[in-house]
Amino acid sequence: MENFFNLKGNNTNVKTEVLAGITTFMTMAYILVVNPIILGDAGMESGGVFTATALAAVIATAVMALYAKYPFALAPGMGLNAFFAYTIVLGPMGKSWQFALTAVLIEGIIFILLSAVRAREAIFNAIPANLKKAVSVGIGLFIAFLGLSGADIIVLNEDTIVALGDLKSAASILAIIGLIITGILLVKNVKGALLIGIIITTLIGIPMGVTMVPEDFSIISLPPSLEDVAFKFVGFDEVLSFDMLVAVVTFLFVDIFDTVGTLVGVSSKAGMLDKEGKLPRASKALMADAVGTVAGACLGTSTTTTFVESASGVAEGGRTGLTSLTTAGMFALALLFAPVFTMVPSAATAPTLVLVGLFMMSSIKDIDFDDYTEAIPAFLTIVMMPFAYSIAEGIVFGMVSYVVLKLLSGKGKEVSTVMYVLSLLFIARVILM
Template identity: 75%
Template sequence: MESFFRLKEHNTTVKTEVLAGITTFMTMAYILAVNPGMLSATGMDAGGVFTATVVSSMIATLIMALYAKYPFALAPGMGLNAFFAFTVVLGPMGKSWQFALTAVLIEGIIFILLSFVKAREAIFDSIPMNLKHAVSVGIGLFIAIIGLSGAGIVVPGNGTVLALGDLTSGPVAVALFGILVTGVLLAKNVSGAILIGIIASTLIGIPLGVTMIPEGFSILSLPPSLAPVAFKFVGMEEILSMEMLVVVFTFLFVDIFDTVGTLAGVSSKAGFLDKDGKLPRVGKALMADAVGTVAGACLGTSTVTTYVESAAGVAGGGRTGLTSLATAGMFALALFFAPLFTMIPAAATGPALVIVGLFMMSPIKKIDFEDFTEAIPAFLTIVMMPFAYSIADGIVFGMVSYVILKALTGRTKEISKVMWLLAVLFVLKFVLM
């Protein structure tokens, strides 16, 4: 492991990496319950989707671990699965889930081709350093909102976007307990503090009725069959339709900038970016989610993407592919321990996301706030991620405002050709779609 992952060079140990990988898995384990529930609303077999979710996540994360050697984990993305279920199938388009799966397959194949010609790598490299730091901060606020809302500490407000939840409720009590426990452990420099906080919150949730243990609970179970959902694609007539073009484009747009944003933000926090703001081996990291998406579509699930919860493992000290290898191992275990993993409530993982949100804030100190052509785009990137509830939309606001401000102040030499092209495409996307 030392020779393959170069642990000493990255100032880490096997113990630290494995604990970080388990922590990442625990913060994203909710997808094993959420994704089957969401996609089964379209008529897909929930058991088959569960197995497809686990196996595709494991495949993509293994590629990230052994090929790209970064501590990032992958799984079917939230938001993309909602678009799959509630827009393409159950929404105004009214297509079959087989149609949506075919669109995901086409998207994945396009991503593999784009990775070979380094198109997505060029997009990553084109983002200015100040915006890369801003993406990290924005992601911190974004995942903190996910954690707080999942625990019920904040809720949809009456006349406002968010409001304070019921602080006397069980989930909120569990979440606040988890934040305090994790905070104390971090202050005392206890290794694996975030993971311990998740476990402690899950256990304290049992007597409070937050952590539910179903009747006849069994820790072990055999994986459900993939047969009802695997390799269920539509014919060429639907593949060549205009509706398919629109769906594939939307999947492409959201996934490209969610993944690029997550890689930029988490890499900025982990110190992986070089002096020019580039991520070494970024092409290999992007290939992981491209192959994962193709595998996921074939197995029977929505688009696989790099998870922002990878920041939890990075915050726990994960610095190499051994972290993601441990996460992939946890996915493999989840096939047979599904009841155990899916019983972890959002109130128990919420504190971890809040604390990681804090960790993601540190790159804000590196942003140049004296130059307003840099500060304003960075600020818009930061605030639009949580407010629009989208990493991709935050990047769009930041990049478009960057190009406009630089152009209007006569500093066009600071705008790369890729940035010009992306800004035009962003504007056209929102005007025409």
């Protein structure tokens, strides 16, 4: 492991990497519960989706660990699964879940081709340094928002859109308790503070009625069968339809920039970017979610993508593929210990997400706020991620405003050709879709 992952060269060790990998898993384990529920609404068999979700995470994260050697974890992504269920199947398109699954497969195959020719890496490298730092900050706000909303501390309100939740609810109280406990552990420099905080908060949630322990609780159980969800694709008549084109293009857009945004933000926070602001082996990291998406579609789940919660493992010191390999191992274990892992409530992981958001805010001090052609795009990137509830849309606002401001202020030569092309595509997307 020392030689393969170059632990000493990355100023880390086995204990730190393993602990970081477990922490990452604990902060994203909710997907094992949430994804089957969302895709179940679309008519898929939830037990099979659970198994497909775990296996897709294992495959994609293992590729990231062993091929790209980065501490980033992957699993079927939030937002993408909602588009799958509530737009393609239950929404205006009104298609079958098999149709949506086929769209995911096609998207994954296209991603593999784009990654092979390093087209996605070119996009990654084209993002200016200030925007990369802004992406890190924006993701911090976004995942803090996820944590707070998962604990019902903030809620959606018909009048104000976002409002303060019921702080007297058990979930909110548990999350606040967990935030205090984890904060104290951080102040005391306790190693593994985030993971310990999750465990303690989960245990406290049992007598509070937030952490649910089933009456027939058993530690070990066999994973549900994939028979009803695996390899369920539609025929070529539907593959060649206009609706399929719309579905695939939307999946492509959201996944490309969710993944690129996550890689930029988390790698920037971890100090993995080189002097030019590029991520070494970026093409390999991008290949991991492409392979994971194809594998996930075949197994029976929505698009697999790099998780922003990877930042929690990085915050614990994870710097190499051993972190993500540990996370992959935890997802594999989850197949056998599903009752244990799925028992962790979102209120117990919320404090970790909020504090990781704090950690990622540190990049804001390195942004150039004196040059308004840099400051305005950076600001829009930061605020639009939580406001639009989308990493991808935050990047779009930042990149388009960057190109427009540079061009109109006579600094167009500072903008790369890739940035011009992407901005035109973003504008065309808004006009045509």
